[in-house]
Amino acid sequence: MKTILIAGVAALVAIAAPAFAQSVPEKTGVNSALGIAPKTQDFVTEAAQSDMLEIESSKLALTKADSDKSKQFADRMIKDHTETSTELKGLIAAGKVQVNLPASLDKAHKDKLDKLAKLSGKDFTREYNDLQLAAHKDAVSLFERYGKSGENQALKAFASQHLPHLQAHLMMAQDLNK
Numbered sequence: 001m002k003t004i005l006i007a008g009v010a011a012l013v014a015i016a017a018p019a020f021a022q023s024v025p026e027k028t029g030v031n032s033a034l035g036i037a038p039k040t041q042d043f044v045t046e047a048a049q050s051d052m053l054e055i056e057s058s059k060l061a062l063t064k065a066d067s068d069k070s071k072q073f074a075d076r077m078i079k080d081h082t083e084t085s086t087e088l089k090g091l092i093a094a095g096k097v098q099v100n101l102p103a104s105l106d107k108a109h110k111d112k113l114d115k116l117a118k119l120s121g122k123d124f125t126r127e128y129n130d131l132q133l134a135a136h137k138d139a140v141s142l143f144e145r146y147g148k149s150g151e152n153q154a155l156k157a158f159a160s161q162h163l164p165h166l167q168a169h170l171m172m173a174q175d176l177n178k
Contacts, residue, residue, distance in 0.1 A: 037149035038142065041099045043159070044088065048102050050139050051085040053109045054078075057116055057131060064124045073132065073172055080169070084162055096154040129176040136170040 038046065054077045061074035091097045105113065112131060119127055143166055147159035 037145045037151075040097065040150065040152045040155060043142065043146045043150060043155060044092070044097065044099045045102055046142055047088060047139075048085065049106055049109050050135060050142075051081045051088070052102075052105050053113060053135060054081040054132075055085070056105070056113050057128060060113075060117055061124075061128050064120050065128060066121045067125045067176075070125050070128060070176055073176060074128075076172075077132070077169070080165060084165075087158065091154055091158060097152055126177070129173070132173040132176065133170075136166060136173045139166045140170050 037043075058074035058077040058081075061070055062078075065071050065074065089101060092099065092101050104110075116124065116127055116131060140163070143159045143163045147156055147163055150156040150159060
């Protein structure tokens with residue numbers, strides 16, 4: 001069954017790869033489910049998208065969340081993900097990683113942010129907290145996989161360096177609804 005799934009996804013990738021910034025196996029979660037490291041472009045795209053979503057959703061949380069715990073978490077997310085984003089941009093600008101960096105949120109991430117922006121109070125806080133939990137689970141998986149088996153040495157070091165921070169964020173996100 002895995003072989004059929006992988007073969008099917010590989011065929012889709014071959015056909016669709018030029019049309020998408022992120023490969024089908026990474027976008028659909030197949031790589032994550034199988035523990036396969038993302039391609040360098042996929043890692044950079046997903047890390048940058050995640051950082052942008054974390055920063056923008058957390059800016060909203062500072063004014064819309066009804067929980068001091070969520071607001072404190074949001075403040076930390078803005079600080080930490082701005083630093084990560086700046087460092088990733090620096091690796092690309094220095095030529096250590098030669099890929100394209102997305103300049104704005106893709107549709108999936110933009111839709112999450114738009115949904116969140118329409119909420120307020122307890123509804124906002126619950127959705128923000130859930131978003132943070134899911135986003136950090138995904139980020140930990142992404143950084144673990146790339147840190148272990150990624151193609152670019154500078155980016156592997158970046159992923160490994162930031163993984164403990166993301167794991168700490170995940171633990172904090174798990175405590176938000178308690």
